[in-house]
Amino acid sequence: xxxxxxxxxxxxxxxxxxxxxxxxxxxxxxxxxxxxxxxxxxxxxxxxxxxxxxxxxxxxxxxxxxxxxxxxxxxxxxxxxxxxxxxxxxxxxxxxxxxxxxxxxxxxxxxxxxxxxxxxxxxxxxxxxxxxxxxxxxxxxxxxxxxxxxxxxxxxxxxxxxxxxxxxxxxxxxxxxxxxxxxxxxxxxxxxxxxxxxxxxxxxxxxxxxxxxxxxxxxxxxxxxxxxxxxxxxxxxxxxxxxxxxxxxxxxxxxxxxxxxxxxxxxxxxxxxxxx
Numbered sequence: 001x002x003x004x005x006x007x008x009x010x011x012x013x014x015x016x017x018x019x020x021x022x023x024x025x026x027x028x029x030x031x032x033x034x035x036x037x038x039x040x041x042x043x044x045x046x047x048x049x050x051x052x053x054x055x056x057x058x059x060x061x062x063x064x065x066x067x068x069x070x071x072x073x074x075x076x077x078x079x080x081x082x083x084x085x086x087x088x089x090x091x092x093x094x095x096x097x098x099x100x101x102x103x104x105x106x107x108x109x110x111x112x113x114x115x116x117x118x119x120x121x122x123x124x125x126x127x128x129x130x131x132x133x134x135x136x137x138x139x140x141x142x143x144x145x146x147x148x149x150x151x152x153x154x155x156x157x158x159x160x161x162x163x164x165x166x167x168x169x170x171x172x173x174x175x176x177x178x179x180x181x182x183x184x185x186x187x188x189x190x191x192x193x194x195x196x197x198x199x200x201x202x203x204x205x206x207x208x209x210x211x212x213x214x215x216x217x218x219x220x221x222x223x224x225x226x227x228x229x230x231x232x233x234x235x236x237x238x239x240x241x242x243x244x245x246x247x248x249x250x251x252x253x254x255x256x257x258x259x260x261x262x263x264x265x266x267x268x269x270x271x272x273x274x275x276x
Contacts, residue, residue, distance in 0.1 A: 035070065035078065035081070035082050035083035035084070036083055036084055036085040037083075038085050039083030039084050039085045039086075040084075040085060040086060040131070040133075040134075040135050040136065041083065041084045041085075041086050041131060041135075041136045041137075041138070042081065042082070042083045042084075042135070042136070042137045042138070043058055043081070043082050043083075043084075043093065043095065043138050043140050044080065044081045044137065044138070044139055044140065045080040045081070045095065045097070045139075045140050045141070045142070046080075046139065046141060047080065049080070049097070049123070049141055049142065050074075050079055050080030050097070052097065052099075052121070052123065052267075053074065053097035053098060053099060053123070054073065054074050054098070054099045054100070055071065055072065055073055055074070055097070055098055055099070055100060055102075055103060055104070056071075056072045056079065056080060056095065056096065056097045057069070057070070057071050057072075057094075057095070057096045057103055057104045057106055058070045058072075058082040058084075058093070058094075058095050059093070059094045059095075059096075059106040060084055060086065060091055060092070060093055061091065061092040061093075061094070061108070061109060062089060062090070062091050062092070064108075066106070066107075066108070067086075067091075068084045068086070069106065070082045070084075071103040071104075086131045087131070088131055088132055088133060089130070089131055090128065090129075090130050090131075091128070091129055091130075091131060092109055092126070092127070092128050092129075093125070093126070093127055093129065093138075093140070094106050094109050094112070094124070094125070094126050094177045095124070095125040095126075095140050095142055096112060096122065096123070096124055096142075096175075096177075097122070097123040097124075097142050098114065098120050098121065098122040098123070099120040099121050099122075100114050100115050100118055100120045101115055101116075101118070102114070102115025102116070103115065106177075109126060109176075109177045109178050110176045110177070110178055110183065111174060111175075111176070111183070112124075112174065112175040112176075112177055113173070113174050113175075114173065117173040117186070117188070118173070118190075119146060119171075119173050119188065119204040119205055119206060120146075120204055121144070121146055121148070121204060122144070122145055122146045122175070122204070122206070123142035123143060123144050123145065124142050124143065124145045124175060124177050124180060125140045125141065125142035125143070125177075126177040126178055126180075127140075143180070143241070144240070144241040144268070144269075145175060145180050145181070145206060145240055145241075146204045146205065146206055146207075146240070146241075147171070147204070147205055147206075147207045147238040147239050147240055147241070147242055147243075147244065148202055148203070148204050148242075148243045148244070148268070149166075149168075149202070149203050149204075149205070149214065149216065149236065149238065149243075149244045149246065150200055150201070150202050150243055150244065150245050150246065151166075151200065151201045151202075151218065151246055151248075151250070152199060152200055152245060152246065152247040152248075153199045153200075153201075153248070153249075153250045153251075154199075154247055154248060154249050154250075154255045155249040155250060155251050155252070155253035155254060155255055156196070156251070156253055156254075157194060157195075157196040157198075157199075157250075157251065158196075158228065158251060159196060160222045160223070160228060161194045161196070161220050161221075161222065161228055161251075162193065162194055162221060162222055162223045163191055163192070163193060163194060163220070163221045164191070164192050164194050164201060164218065164219070164220050164221075165189065165190070165191045165192075165218070165219045165220075165221070166188075166189065166190045166191075166201075166203045166216060166217075166218055167187070167188070167189050167216070167217045167219070168187075168188050168189075168203065168205065168214050168215060168216040168217070169185070169186070169187050169188070169214070169215050170185075170205075170208075170212050170213055170214040170215055170236075170238070171186060171188060171205025171206060171207060171208070171212075171214055171238060172184050172185065172186045172205065172206040172207075172208060173186040173188055173205070173206065174186065174206070175206050179209060180240070181206065181207060181208055181209040181240070182205070182206030182207060182208050186205075188203075188205060190203045194220065205238060207238050207239060207240050211237075211239070213234075213235045213236055213237055213238065214233075214235075214236040214237075214238050215232075215233070215234050215235075215236070216232075216233040216236055217230065217231070217232050217233070218230065218231045218233065218250070220250065220251075228251070229250060229251050229252070231248070231250060231276075233246065233274070233276055236274055237272050237274065238272075239270075239272060241268060241269040241270075242268060242269055242270045242271060242272055243264070243265065243268050243270075243271040243272070244271070244272045244273075244274050245271055245272065245273050245274065246274040246275075246276065247273075248276055
């Protein structure tokens, strides 16, 4: 009797596993650099816009749940275009273009995170739309949702300086696509290798809708990890699609006559000068 009971349990367990595997295989979530050949909805990003990014994620939602997802890399021949097979109804689309090393994770339109919580130059598109039996083609043009802080070093960088670290709060590494703003209070850290000839260093964040300011601690280390200099910058203004330019003598030395002036990138909406 006991042997028969165990055999019955094993058969039941195998049946559950089989059913679970079938359910996973039947999932309508599309991943990777692929579009659906029988698709009736095509989302197309202008080539000039797509050229800004290393990665693009297209996510489709319906009734609060994600039904489709396509991740693309810039090496793809179809980069910037995605086709989905969707039944008639109302949907929401989220398109994220960015320059991170991994794909964006679009858990919901209100919660989008990035690989290792690293924020790069990021653009977002969000819209509700209705699907009928006819084929639908939509042009999507995302807008920049990040703000950028630029450190412009005016004095000479010592040869012993090997690494520069930015630790900053007041911004977000998680995006709400429905508002276009950051939605968590993040503690962000970025490190860069230093070069005596490189005078500009850039970091990104997702600003909050209430114009919260940044608190940035900049530390420079030598090869052994010893601190060479440290600066504490408080109340740094940051704004979506704007560059905040901070020019300072990082090492408290005299200004280096060879230091080039900062050149503003015209693809950004504007810039803010921060003085310390």
